Amino acid sequence: MDIEQTIHQMARAAKQAAGAVGRCETRIKNRALTTIADLLEQQSERIFQENRRDLQRAEESGLSPAMLDRLTIHAKTIDSMAGGLREVAADADPVGTMGATWVRPNGLRVARMRIPLGVIGIIYESRPNVTIDAAGLCLKSGNAVILRGGSEALHSNRVLAGIIGQALESVGLPSEAAQVVPTVDRSAINALLAQEELVDLIIPRGGEGLIRFVVEHSRIPVLKHYKGVCHVFVDQTADMQMATEICYNAKVHRPGVCNAMETLLVHEAAARDFLPAMARRYQHAGVQLRGCPRSCAIVDGMTPATEADWPAEFLDLILAVKVVADMEAAMEHIARYGSNHTEAIVTSDISRANRFVREVDASVVLVNASTRFNDGGQLGLGAEMGISTSKLHAFGPMGLEELTTRKFVVTGDGQIRE
Amino acid sequence: MDIEQTIHQMARAAKQAAGAVGRCETRIKNRALTTIADLLEQQSERIFQENRRDLQRAEESGLSPAMLDRLTIHAKTIDSMAGGLREVAADADPVGTMGATWVRPNGLRVARMRIPLGVIGIIYESRPNVTIDAAGLCLKSGNAVILRGGSEALHSNRVLAGIIGQALESVGLPSEAAQVVPTVDRSAINALLAQEELVDLIIPRGGEGLIRFVVEHSRIPVLKHYKGVCHVFVDQTADMQMATEICYNAKVHRPGVCNAMETLLVHEAAARDFLPAMARRYQHAGVQLRGCPRSCAIVDGMTPATEADWPAEFLDLILAVKVVADMEAAMEHIARYGSNHTEAIVTSDISRANRFVREVDASVVLVNASTRFNDGGQLGLGAEMGISTSKLHAFGPMGLEELTTRKFVVTGDGQIRE
Numbered sequence: 001m002d003i004e005q006t007i008h009q010m011a012r013a014a015k016q017a018a019g020a021v022g023r024c025e026t027r028i029k030n031r032a033l034t035t036i037a038d039l040l041e042q043q044s045e046r047i048f049q050e051n052r053r054d055l056q057r058a059e060e061s062g063l064s065p066a067m068l069d070r071l072t073i074h075a076k077t078i079d080s081m082a083g084g085l086r087e088v089a090a091d092a093d094p095v096g097t098m099g100a101t102w103v104r105p106n107g108l109r110v111a112r113m114r115i116p117l118g119v120i121g122i123i124y125e126s127r128p129n130v131t132i133d134a135a136g137l138c139l140k141s142g143n144a145v146i147l148r149g150g151s152e153a154l155h156s157n158r159v160l161a162g163i164i165g166q167a168l169e170s171v172g173l174p175s176e177a178a179q180v181v182p183t184v185d186r187s188a189i190n191a192l193l194a195q196e197e198l199v200d201l202i203i204p205r206g207g208e209g210l211i212r213f214v215v216e217h218s219r220i221p222v223l224k225h226y227k228g229v230c231h232v233f234v235d236q237t238a239d240m241q242m243a244t245e246i247c248y249n250a251k252v253h254r255p256g257v258c259n260a261m262e263t264l265l266v267h268e269a270a271a272r273d274f275l276p277a278m279a280r281r282y283q284h285a286g287v288q289l290r291g292c293p294r295s296c297a298i299v300d301g302m303t304p305a306t307e308a309d310w311p312a313e314f315l316d317l318i319l320a321v322k323v324v325a326d327m328e329a330a331m332e333h334i335a336r337y338g339s340n341h342t343e344a345i346v347t348s349d350i351s352r353a354n355r356f357v358r359e360v361d362a363s364v365v366l367v368n369a370s371t372r373f374n375d376g377g378q379l380g381l382g383a384e385m386g387i388s389t390s391k392l393h394a395f396g397p398m399g400l401e402e403l404t405t406r407k408f409v410v411t412g413d414g415q416i417r418e
Numbered sequence: 419m420d421i422e423q424t425i426h427q428m429a430r431a432a433k434q435a436a437g438a439v440g441r442c443e444t445r446i447k448n449r450a451l452t453t454i455a456d457l458l459e460q461q462s463e464r465i466f467q468e469n470r471r472d473l474q475r476a477e478e479s480g481l482s483p484a485m486l487d488r489l490t491i492h493a494k495t496i497d498s499m500a501g502g503l504r505e506v507a508a509d510a511d512p513v514g515t516m517g518a519t520w521v522r523p524n525g526l527r528v529a530r531m532r533i534p535l536g537v538i539g540i541i542y543e544s545r546p547n548v549t550i551d552a553a554g555l556c557l558k559s560g561n562a563v564i565l566r567g568g569s570e571a572l573h574s575n576r577v578l579a580g581i582i583g584q585a586l587e588s589v590g591l592p593s594e595a596a597q598v599v600p601t602v603d604r605s606a607i608n609a610l611l612a613q614e615e616l617v618d619l620i621i622p623r624g625g626e627g628l629i630r631f632v633v634e635h636s637r638i639p640v641l642k643h644y645k646g647v648c649h650v651f652v653d654q655t656a657d658m659q660m661a662t663e664i665c666y667n668a669k670v671h672r673p674g675v676c677n678a679m680e681t682l683l684v685h686e687a688a689a690r691d692f693l694p695a696m697a698r699r700y701q702h703a704g705v706q707l708r709g710c711p712r713s714c715a716i717v718d719g720m721t722p723a724t725e726a727d728w729p730a731e732f733l734d735l736i737l738a739v740k741v742v743a744d745m746e747a748a749m750e751h752i753a754r755y756g757s758n759h760t761e762a763i764v765t766s767d768i769s770r771a772n773r774f775v776r777e778v779d780a781s782v783v784l785v786n787a788s789t790r791f792n793d794g795g796q797l798g799l800g801a802e803m804g805i806s807t808s809k810l811h812a813f814g815p816m817g818l819e820e821l822t823t824r825k826f827v828v829t830g831d832g833q834i835r836e
Contacts, residue, residue, distance in 0.1 A: 023777060096776065102798055108787055110797050113775070117809050200809055221639060221810040242832040249834035357531070357827050358514070359441060369526055369830030378835070379528050379826060380520055391535050391618055391823040392639040393811040405809040408797060409775050412787030414660040416667035417796070 003183060007191035010146055011198035013176035014119045018144035021177045022116045026093040028171050033089040033136055035167035037082035040132070043163060044078050050159040051128065058152045070126045071153055081132040084383055088136045091382040094404050095142040108415050112406040116142030118200035120403065121192050123148045123214055125206035128156035134203075135164050135178040137385050141403035144177045146199070148192060150206075151184030158182070193218040203398075205386050223398065225363075225389035227313040228258030228341035230371045233330040233356070235347035236269035242368060243270075243346040244278055249370040250344065252285045256315045258387065259342050259374040263310065263320040265330045268294070271323045275299050287317045294323040310337045327352055334360055340389045342366070342374040363389055363396035421601060425609035428564055429616035431594040432537045436562035439595045440534045444511040446589050451507040451554055453585035455500035458550070461581060462496050468577040469546065476570045488544045489571055499550040502801055506554045509800040512822050513560040524833050530824040534560030536618040538821065539610050541566045541632055543624035546574035552621075553582050553596040555803050559821035562595045564617070566610060568624075569602030576600070611636040621816075623804050641816065643781075643807035645731040646676030646759035648789045651748040651774070653765035654687035660786060661688075661764040662696055667788040668762070670703045674733045676805065677760050677782075677792040681728065681738040683748045686712070689741045693717050705735045712741040728755045745770055752778055758807045760784070760792040781807055781814035 021029070040047070051073040058071055094114045101111040120143045122134045131147050138145035149157040157180045165175030181188050193202065196219045203223050204214040211224050232250050234243045250261035266274055271294065279289060279299040289295075290309045291302035302321070309320040310333070324330045327345075334343055344366040345356040353367045364374040374397065376384025381399030388394040394402040419427075439447070458465065469491040476489055512532045519529040538561045540552045549565055556563035567575040575598045583593030599606050611620065614637045621641050622632040629642050650668050652661045668679035684692055689712065697717040700707060707713075708727045709720035720739070727738040728751070742748045745763075752761055762784040763774040771785045782792040792815065794802025799817030806812040812820040 104796070104798055108791060108796075115779075215637065219633065221808070223810075239832070245832060245834055253835055353829075361533075362825065364826040364828060366828040367830065369828055369833040370835055372835040373526060373828055373830075373833065374826075378522070378526075379828065380522055390639070392641075395823045396826045405813045407780065408782040408792075408814045410782060410784040410787055410791055410797065411771075412785065412791075414657070414663060415787040415791065416663050417671050417788055417790040 003185055003187050004191045006183070007181065007188055008195065010176075010179050010181070011119065011192070011195040014144040014146055014179060015198045017174040017176040018116065018118050020174055021139060021144055022095070022118075022142040024142065024173060026095075028173070029093070029140055029142070030089040032139060032167050032171045032173060033085045035170055036132070036136070036164055037085040039163045039167055040078055040082045044075070047073055047078065047156070047159055050155040053155045054153055063152065067126055067152075071128070071156075073128055073156060077129055081129050084133055085136045088140050088383050088400075091140065091400060093140065094401050098409070106415050107412065109411045111409050113409050114401070114404045114406050116404055119144045119146065119198060121146045121148065121195075121199050121202045121220070123189060123192070123202065123204045123206070123210065125150040125210060126153055128153045128160060130205060131157045131160045131180065132164070133383070134385065137383055137400060137403060139177065141400045143403055146179050146181065146192060148181040148189060154184055189214070190217055193220060196220050203386060221393070223386075223388045223390055223394055223402075225258065225339070225341060225387050227339050228260070228387075229262050229311060229313050229337060229339040230259060230342040230344075231263045231265055231330075231334050231338060232261050232344045232346065232371060233265040233324075233327065233334075234267060234270055234274055235327060235345060235349065235352055236267040237349040237352070238270060238274075238346040239348060240270070240274055243274060244281065246344070246346055246368070246370050247278060248281055248285070250372060251282065251287060251319050252317070253370070253372055255317050258313075259371050260315070261319065261371050262312060262314055263322065263333075263337070265322050265324050265333060266295075267327070267330070268323050268325055271295070271298055275321070275323075282319065285317070287319050290318065290320045292322040295321045298323070313339070327356065331356070331359060338362060341387065342371045344369065344371050363387065421603055421605050422609045424601070425599070425606055426613065428594075428597050428599070429537065429610070429613040432562040432564055432597060433616045435592040435594040436534065436536050438592055439557065439562055440513070440536070440560040442560065442591060444513075446591070447511070447558055447560070448507040450557060450585050450589045450591060451503045453588055454550070454554065454582055455503040457581045457585055458496055458500050462493070465491055465496065465574070465577055468573040471573045472571055481570065485544055485570075489546070489574075491546055491574060495547055499547050502551055503554045506558050506801050506818075509558065509818060511558065512819050516827070525830065526833050527829045529827050531827050532819070532822045532824050534822055537562045537564065537616060539564045539566065539613075539617050539620045539638070541607060541610070541620065541622045541624075541628065543568040543628060544571055546571045546578060548623060549575045549578045549598065550582070551801070552803065555801055555818060555821060557596065559818045561821055564597050564599065564610060566599040566607060572602055607632070608635055611638060614638050621803060639811070641804075641806045641808055641812055641820075643676065643757070643759060643805050645757050646678070647680050647729060647731050647755060647757040648677060648760040648762075649681045649683055649748075649752050649756060650679050650762045650764065650789060651683040651742075651745065651752075652685060652688055652692055653745060653763060653767065653770055654685040655767040655770070656688060656692075656764040657766060658688070658692055661692060662699065664762070664764055664786070664788050665696060666699055666703070668790060669700065669705060669737050670735070671788070671790055673735050676731075677789050678733070679737065679789050680730060680732055681740065681751075681755070683751060684713075684739070684741050685745070685748070686741050686743055689713070689716055693739070693741075700737065703735070705737050708736065708738045710740040713739045716741070731757070745774065749774070749777060752780075756780060759805065760789045762787065762789050781805065
């Protein structure tokens with residue numbers, strides 16, 4: 001059977017299974033989730049063994065140490081996957097919930113009921129824990145899922161899929177509710193993106209190249225973000241101690257993630273007070289600073305920034321720094337170079353805070369807090385599936401609710417249209 | 419300048435204007451809306467004149483009487499457009515509204531603010547009133563809009579666009595917030611669908627051919643429905659008088675629209691009581707009935723249905739009729755042939771009603787009411803932009819809220835991630 005046929009059959013089986021998972025009671029779904037967690041712990045030796053096969057091949061093919069690290073399943077990876085599943089089991093089930101009911105003048109009662117999307121395709125790279133995290137979220141939200149992980153993680157993903165299938169069957173759910181694409185062939189991605197009649201949503205997670213490929217080739221709706229070029233604007237009215245802590249945290253806490261700050265914008269009236277001390281803290285942490293001419297004039301030893309630095313997502317201990325005339329100039333810079341991901345202001349002026357919040361176009365806008373809080377768990381959504389910078393359907397972190405939609409439920413006693 | 423350049427410049431101007439409309443106060447947007455309404459009434463003679471130019475050309479090119487009728491702007495079309503705008507002005511403005519705020523353990527306050535989508539492209543056929551209705555909804559929801567109407571309505575759409583632009587400028591908004599594509603060339607559609615960096619959403623309205631073309635060629639998210647193959651299931655426990663009124667209304671009230679019933683499903687235990695009298699009412703109204711073998715055995719003079727009748731959207735006084743063994747068989751039929759648009763059950767059994775509501779996959783599911791209520795106005799959403807059977811972002815009638823999205827607003831006093 002060729003790859004297109006294989007994927008088509010998987011998608012049909014997923015659609016079939018989606019009905020069963022979509023109708024499934026919460027307690028059964030929760031039991032499946034905790035069973036996966038238990039099996040992960042009980043079968044950890046088998047998981048390490050299959051993971052070592054992937055690691056061996058990856059080493060032979062010369063994968064970078066950073067990629068090898070992301071590919072490795074440690075004992076603490078098992079703990080984190082199992083813990084995540086138990087958290088998702090504890091999260092509230094969105095399926096079937098209904099908001100307010102309103103009554104029309106003719107007596108019709110109208111409400112909206114949350115329902116699963118159906119079949120979700122996840123396309124991701126290297127980290128095998130995504131297999132468990134994504135399957136858990138899809139299962140809890142009543143969706144079937146097709147997982148296409150990185151080819152370098154195939155053995156790891158297969159053993160994890162086997163465990164998920166075992167848990168699903170143990171509670172009477174079809175194992176086709178979570179399937180891993182069983183081939184490393186890249187054409188499987190194209191085949192998956194062509195299943196528009198069967199697959200309701202595609203979520204790509206990985207580098208910008210992968211995501212652009214998916215957007216370009218999919219007729220199925222895609223939720224994604226390309227990159228996070230996040231700014232912090234330090235206003236002249238900012239508490240300088242607070243600004244220093246926020247800017248340090250936003251850049252240094254975890255520089256390789258999408259909600260890390262990439263460019264610091266400083267009000268010109270604050271620059272002389274703020275920048276020299278801030279720069280010293282950054283330099284102690286090994287952060288390379290690339291400044292506009294005015295920043296370089298204030299701080300010794302800054303590298304002059306080039307035009308390429310302003311739209312850059314460094315994902316590293318590198319920071320672009322710019323002194324701006326006022327908040328308008330900061331917002332113009334953000335509108336031009338930002339990625340609609342995460343933007344923050346540090347200010348003590350309430351009207352500036354309000355204006356920044358209203359006018360800046362980003363999925364999460366923060367006042368007096370670190371950009372690192374753009375995260376489903378940190379914002380209280382529970383576990384998350386990633387962050388969307390598309391405005392349709394989901395904008396920001398995607399939790400269980402974003403994996404569902406709402407249908408109208410209308411109840412009458414014989415109403416007809418006049 | 420070629421068409422691609424023209425469209426690209428329009429999209430850039432729209433994106434620019436979207437900022438101004440997105441930030442605009444509600445009372446200014448409302449004044450623009452009522453000004454458009456006033457100008458439509460004041461300049462009706464000019465509108466009729468331009469509309470006659472379109473009609474004349476359409477007649478010469480042999481457009482069908484039905485199409486000519488849809489193209490015609492009558493005095494009552496003006497009334498309806500002006501009335502619609504005044505209703506939208508009276509509707510609540512979703513932009514800037516925030517739901518509940520929750521507080522995280524670290525004191526961060528999290529809320530979600532409704533914001534416009536940005537730039538919306540509408541691609542539609544023949545009816546020039548869509549130009550006004552769509553522009554009004556987009557303006558109220560803070561979006562800029564690019565309108566690509568049918569080539570046969572070009573003069574009508576242009577004069578309407580001129581009036582919209584005049585109203586926008588009179589309140590200090592850029593006229594580029596609502597632009598009509600100034601050419602009849604079909605390649606303008608392709609050019610518009612390629613503006614993925616500038617246009618946030620495409621809404622096609624028209625025949626299935628147009629909509630499939632748009633979905634196939636767009637990388638921009640599309641909200642649409644292909645067709646409405648709507649069912650009413652008459653359960654054995656139904657009040658037969660109520661079932662008759664609902665089934666009559668769902669088919670006969672306005673057979674040419676997407677929420678009209680196309681197939682009637684009848685529980686076998688109700689068929690002998692229900693079908694003969696129902697068929698007589700339909701036959702008096704000129705409805706042609708196409709029945710399954712069991713229906714034909716009960717009702718004299720029914721045409722036998724063929725396989726092609728079950729997935730058909732007749733949009734006419736034609737109805738397919740099927741006797742089913744039970745509700746499961748009805749739901750299986752709907753799952754197989756339905757279009758996720760509108761599905762209704764007539765029953766007096768509460769557990770069947772609940773199960774039908776939970777399990778039937780449609781944007782609007784009704785109990786004991788006519789399918790004709792799948793409509794934004796009827797469901798209390800205010801004016802509507804159309805109906806979506808896509809599950810992402812909007813599922814069902816799209817009102818002002820569906821033309822917006824939500825961003826997270828996070829307020830702290832110096833929180834950083836530990």
